Amino acid sequence: MTLLEAYHRLDEAWGPQHWWPGESVLEIMVGAVLTQNTAWSNVERAIANLKAAGALSMQALLALPLDELAALIRPAGYFNVKARRLRALLEWVSAAGGVEALSGWTDEKLRSGLLGVHGVGPETADDILLYAFERPVFVIDAYTRRILGRLGLIDPTMGYEHLRAMIEAELSPDVPLFNQFHALLVAHGKAICRPRPRCTVCVLREGCPAATPTRLPPE
Ligand code: SF4
Known part of the structure; x- marks a missing residue:
């Protein structure tokens, strides 16, 4: 075969x-971090909390105190670790000029940038590359x-x-x-x-x- x-x-x-379940590049990126070591149903509850709190935007996620972010994503498990990882990813996106700027990066540059972010390993990076940025990985x-x-x-x-x-x-x-x-x-x-x-x-x-x-x- x-x-x-x-x-x-x-x-x-x-x-x-119909993958990846997510309404925006940002939501897919958030989901890719939250799904580490947990079932997708738990991620859905965490994302629902972020949406209900009006926190599923770059600006809101970056402005939230870390402990509040952790409380909102609690259903996804390892919430303190994942809050720090999410924050690191979003700070990197912001420093790079946002999602639109990253869309113009080459596959290699984007992958190597993602792999340089705290808490982003190859599987998370490739989830983001394939499902958020539609790159062939x-x-x-x-x-x-x-x-x-x-x-x-x-x-x-x-x-x-x-x-x-x-x-x-x-x-x-x-x-x-x-x-x-x-x-x-x-x-x-x-x-x-x-x-x-x-x-x-x-x-x-x-x-x-x-x-x-x-x-x-x-x-
Ligand atoms: S269930 Fe797995 S091991 Fe069994 S036939 Fe299918 S692919 Fe092979």
Whole structure:
């Protein structure tokens, strides 16, 4: 099986995923930080709090005292850490001239700038690059490693950058494809290719070297 074959089977099974849930570049950036180590449902509650407080704007987020920001994003967990990370990201955006100025940066400059921000690792940076700035970078996360590793398409122990470069080299740079593929891997990893995989109902079963045998009903 190739990466593209896996993509098409997942796409047919799951349909359009409409990622990333967020109404603006700023909201996607905020969500990318808040989603670190937590479920998306918790992020939604934190973002709802920010909206209800009228705080989901660059100006408001930068003006809020850190403890108030932390209280608003409490549902996302690690709220003191994430408040500092959000503040660092927004200060960087502001110092760079805002979202519009960043939109004019090259992919490399934008990625390297994001990676220089406190608390922004490769996965968060690539979430922001792909979903907020529509740049052709492939996001690697635990679902990517698990599913593509089980399919034998990647070595799941490879480092982030190596893996990203390998997948990007195999697929042509294509923002809608990368957007939908990552979202499909998350959907499939949550529901089917779980730590204990549900191979019997998996659309990737045919050709998957890690597929567990079908359990036949008793005669
Ligand atoms: S067949 Fe099983 S191991 Fe392979 S991708 Fe599907 S759920 Fe995962």
